[in-house]
Ligand SMILES: Nc1ncnc2c1ncn2[C@@H]1O[C@H](COP(=O)(O)OP(=O)(O)OP(=O)(O)O)[C@@H](O)[C@H]1O
Ligand SMILES: CC(=O)C(=O)O
C-alpha cells in the first residue's frame with residue numbers, strides 16, 4: 398500500500414506554481430495504517446548470505462549490463478544487519494594509507510573496519526607506490542565486495558623540510574644551533590642541517606623570526622643568515638619528522654612574503670593530478686587553496702581530460718586566505734576538508750575550533766560534504782587507547798554532524814591503525830545514537846540553494862521527505878538518483894533514519910560514500926517508480942536488508958515524487 402505525491406514537471410510546467418508552490422507541507426493521508434512499531438533490527442532475520450536468492454547476483458561478478466542485481470558494499474551490509482538499519486553509522490570514515498597500512502591484508506582490515514575512503518598523500522612516497530595502493534584498493538572492491546573510494550591529496554606549494562637523508566626522525570634539543578638551507582642536498586647532509594624545499598626561504602626570513610616546525614611541535618629562532626644558510630637556535634625542543642611543514646612568524650603574526658605568492662597547484666602537483674585522473678581516483682583534494690579560481694580552473698581541466706569519469710574536487714581549508722574566501726571556495730568545490738594540522742599553524746590554535754564549526758555549518762548550508770581532519774586520535778600513533786580529550790574531540794565533530802572524519806598519521810604510520818579506526822567507528826555510532834535518542838540536535842534552518850525551478854522542486858521534496866521521515870519515524874528513506882544530487886539534498890537534512898541511495902553508476906555510488914547518512918547502492922533502474930520500488934524491495938528482502946512491514950519514504954529525481962509505503 399503506497400501513498401504518493403507527485404510533482405510532474407516539464408519545461409513548461411512553471412506557471413502552475415508560484416513560490417511557495419509547496420505550501421507548508423502536511424501529509425494528507427490517514428496515518429493509522431502507516432504506523433508500526435519501530436523495531437527495525439535485522440539481526441533476528443535469516444541471513445540471506447547463507448541462502449542466496451536467485452535474484453541476488455554475487456558481488457564478485459558484477460557486470461554492468463546486468464539489470465537484475467544490486468550492489469551494496471559488504472561492510473555496510475554487515476553493519477546494517479548487525480545494528481539494525483536505524484542504528485547504522487551515519488558518519489563516514491577516511492583513512493590515510495601509509496607504510497603501516499599499504500599491504501593488501503592491512504587495507505582489507507581497514508575496509509572491514511569501516512573505511513569509506515582511502516586517502517593517499519602525494520607529499521610522501523613515489524607515484525609507483527601510490528599506484529600500487531590504488532590498485533590494491535580497486536582489487537579489494539572487486540574481489541571482496543567493498544566500495545572504498547580513493548582520495549588523492551596534493552602536496553601543494555607549502556614550505557617543508559627535506560627527508561632528513563633517509564632518517565626516520567631527528568631530535569632537536571633546547572639551545573642547539575641548526576642550519577636550514579636551500580642548497581641542493583649534498584648527501585650525506587652535515588650534522589644538524591635541514592634542507593628546505595622553497596628557494597626563497599633564505600630571502601624571506603629575517604633575524605629574530607620564529608620558525609615553527611609542524612605548527613609549533615618544535616620551535617627555532619633565526620639568529621643569522623649566511624647566503625643560502627639560515628642558522629637557528631632551538632627554543633622548543635622536539636622530534637623533527639621527514640618533510641615536516643615549516644612556517645615563520647614575526648611579531649606574533651605569520652610571515653607572508655613571497656611565499657604567499659607560491660602557486661596553489663605546483664608543477665609537481667599538475668603531474669600528480671594527471672596521474673590521479675589516469676588512475677581513476679574518485680576525489681582529488683587540493684592543499685592550501687586560497688581562492689575559488691584555482692578550483693574552477695582544475696575542474697575545467699578535469700572535465701577536458703576525463704570526459705566520462707567523474708573526479709570530485711575537495712578544497713582543503715588550511716590557510717588564512719582560504720578562510721577569507723570561504724563561501725566562494727565552498728561553492729566552487731565538490732567538498733571541503735577542514736585540514737586542522739596546517740590551519741593550526743596559520744591561525745592561533747584557539748581559533749581552530751570555531752573555524753571548524755563555521756566551516757562545517759556553511760558546508761551543510763551550501764550542500765557540500767565536509768571532512769574534519771587531523772590529530773583526531775594523535776596519541777594512538779603510539780598508544781592503543783585514545784585520550785579522553787581525543788574522544789571528546791571526535792564526539793564534537795560527530796555532534797556537529799560533519800560528513801566524514803579522517804585519520805592521518807594514526808593510520809599511515811601509527812602502531813594501531815585498526816584500533817584507531819574502531820575508536821572512530823564506535824564513538825560515531827554512540828554519539829549519533831545518543832543525540833538521536835535525546836533529540837538533542839538543534840534543528841538548522843536550511844537556506845534555499847536551488848538555482849533553477851526544477852532544482853527548487855527537488856530541494857522542497859527532500860526537505861519535506863526528511864521532515865516526514867522524522868515525524869512518521871520511518872525506517873528508511875529511499876532515493877533513486879542518477880547524478881546523486883537528490884541523495885545529497887536528503888543527506889543535508891540529516892534525517893533520523895538512514896538514506897538508501899540507489900544510483901546507476903559505480904563512480905557516483907563511490908562518491909556518495911563520503912556523505913553523511915547515505916547508504917549507496919548501484920542498481921539499474923527505469924523511469925517507472927512502481928517497478929523500481931518492487932524490484933528494490935525484492936532484492937533487498939532477498940538479502941535480508943529489509944522486511945515486510947518496514948515503513949519507507951521513497952523519492953526520485955526522474956519523476957519528482959514522494960511516496961510513503963510499507964514494504965509489501
Ligand atoms: N605514503 C607515505 N609514505 C610514508 N609516510 C607517510 C605516507 N603518508 C603519510 N605518511 C606519514 O604519516 C604522517 C601523517 O600523514 P599526513 O597525510 O597527515 O601528512 P602530513 O605530512 O602531516 O601532511 P598534510 O598536511 O598533507 O596532511 C606523515 O607525516 C608521514 O610521516
Ligand atoms: C590534512 C592536512 O593537510 C592538514 O591537516 O594540514
Ligand SMILES: [K+]
Nearest residue numbers: 550551552684
Ligand atoms: K598534502
Ligand SMILES: [Mg+2]
Nearest residue numbers: 715736738739
Ligand atoms: Mg596540510
